[in-house]
Amino acid sequence: EKYTSPKGNNISITAEFIWDCGSDKIAVSGKLTGSTSSLNKLSVQSSGNRRSQSSSLLDMGNMSASDLDVADRTKFDKIFEQVLSELEPLCLAEQDFISKFFKLQQHQSISGTTTNETEEMDGGNLSRSYMSGVPQTISSEKDMIRQMMTKIFRCIEPELNNLIALGDKIDSFNSLYMLVKMSHHVWTAQNVDPASFLSTTLGNVLVTVKRNFDKCISNQMKQMDEVKISKKSKVGILLFVAEFEEFAALAESIFKNAERRGDLDKAYIKLIRAVFISVEKVANESQKTPRDVVMMENFHHIFATLSRLKISCLEAEKKEAKLKYTEHLQSYVVYSLGQPLEKLNHFFEGVEARVAQGIREEEVSYQLAFNKQELRKVIKEYPGKEVKKGLDNLYKKVDKHLCEEENLLQVVWHSMQDEFIRQYKHFEGLIARCYPGSGITMEFTIQDILDYCSSIAQSH
Known part of the structure; x- marks a missing residue:
């Protein structure tokens, strides 16, 4: 004694x-x-x-x-x-x-x-x-x-628990360091003597460290669920998406070859699902920024993060993020391009509707609302000068929607150029099939479109 x-x-x-x-x-x-x-x-x-x-x-x-x-x-x-x-x-x-x-x-x-x-x-x-x-x-x-x-x-x-409490109070991400370090020391002590005082004590403290790690993950998920966005400014990359990137980058550097990798992988799955759900929630609630833009930019950021970090347990989520990014990019492009040539789009939608109802393509021109004269009238409203003006306005609008940090403006613009050319070819095909021998053509060419898009991108 x-x-x-x-x-x-x-x-x-x-x-x-x-x-x-x-x-x-x-x-x-x-x-x-x-x-x-x-x-x-x-x-x-x-x-x-x-x-x-x-x-x-x-x-x-x-x-x-x-x-x-x-x-x-x-x-x-x-x-x-x-x-x-x-x-x-x-x-x-x-x-x-x-x-x-x-x-x-x-x-x-x-x-x-x-x-x-x-x-x-x-x-x-x-x-x-x-x-x-x-x-x-x-x-x-x-x-x-x-x-x-x-x-x-x-x-x-008790003093180790005090130190752990201090580290957690300073920064909850310290729980990542502590989980890896403490787990390693517990493993080392147990290899020497599983029943020793050191093994038992460190094992008890490890329970506290793991509890703090779980709390760190839960708090991040709670913050995602409670996120609020401004109604007056564009959304951009959401804070919790950027914080997930920070967390994942830090975790990968800490847990490299660590014994507790399984704990991190489980946390990743919980976090990434919460991120996906919260991005969709914000996109649905956004008033200033189009839903497609919120989804496109944030899932592009998530995909880029997962591609860079190469987190094996999140391969499925990486593919899902890429799919969502691609889908919403295309959706945004198609929706936006309906505006510069709105009347032309509307006219050819009517043509396709008649064909869908059973009217033969070569007989569409006999319909009063879609005869050759009406087609020429619509085409005349879109000379090259007006098309370029419409594209320029579209570029400015897209620029206002997108955030600078993700740097997707040129990607979106190039996709719009490709979609515009695809639509142009589609219109030409309809003219050739529904108005054969009429000699009716658009007042601008594919080369004109390429020149317009290039000139607009360089001027801004």
């Missing part, structure tokens, strides 16, 4: 260690070899006053991010890793010392020795003295060691 009584120098050793480590003033003297003396050797010094032994890491959480200088997420990661790396050898050395000093793993080997021989061994009397006071309920030597370690290092688990 005397040996395991609280030692003043290790009550808040984690908190003190982290405070100085965070100040980049860490200086560890001596070698960690276990026993009480090893605890005394751990001296952490800083240029300022040492924090009191009762200091808690949560006190740091009350400071602003600027005071803590945690803008760079990797700083916390390094601090967290350094704490775990220092704790492991300290705990293992102390456990080894206890085992040897109290002969807790040597009873069989010394059973044949005399009392005098035993007493001459280091700590023999203390070992028997301690053993005589051990409750009968302790069933094994490992239980004894674990109980002693728990009494000696009773501060470690």
Whole structure:
């Protein structure tokens, strides 16, 4: 009991260690070899006053991010890793010392020795003295060691939980670093001794880390569900889409070859489905920006993100994002192109409707509303000059709809050019079939369309 009584120098050793480590003033003297003396050797010094032994890491959480200088997420990661790396050898050395000093793993080997021989061994009397006071309920030597370690290092688990709470308070994305680091240290400790104090303690703390990671994912999904957009400005790339990209890029750098990759993949699936649903929701509610544009731009961004990061568990979602982007690009182009040649479109829609009703194509011209004279009248309203003017107005409108950051203007414009040419060829085909031998042609050519589109794009 005397040996395991609280030692003043290790009550808040984690908190003190982290405070100085965070100040980049860490200086560890001596070698960690276990026993009480090893605890005394751990001296952490800083240029300022040492924090009191009762200091808690949560006190740091009350400071602003600027005071803590945690803008760079990797700083916390390094601090967290350094704490775990220092704790492991300290705990293992102390456990080894206890085992040897109290002969807790040597009873069989010394059973044949005399009392005098035993007493001459280091700590023999203390070992028997301690053993005589051990409750009968302790069933094994490992239980004894674990109980002693728990009494000696009773501060470690709460202080690690305090550190985790601080990291989560500074930035919820720190839970990604902590999950990977803590999982690795738990795995390492369990490989040494699954039932050891270190394995049990780190395993308990890992539960808290995993809970914080799950909360980080849930909070992101909640923010997506609660998103509100301005009715007066264009939508552009939605904030939660950009944040998913940031999260995924960070997660990929952290979880590379990590043991807990499965946890990240499950989180990805939840997040990406929430992103898809929320993009559609915003697109349906958008008043300033056309629905097709919201869908097109954001799913293009998602597709680009997934293509760049190559996240294997999201291959299906990557294909789905590309499909949605392509569909809404085409939908937007077709809808927009109906406006520059609106009367011409309307005329030929009427022609196709008559054909669909059973009128032979070559007999459409005998319909009063669709005779040759009416066709010439409509075509005359679209000389090359008017077509170029209509395309120029269309370009300006598209430019107002699209956001600069996604840089899709030229992609959309090229698609509109291709669609315009496709429609032009379709109109020519209808004229040839429904008005054979009439000599009626459009007042502009395909080459004119190419020249108009190129000139307009260069002038803006």
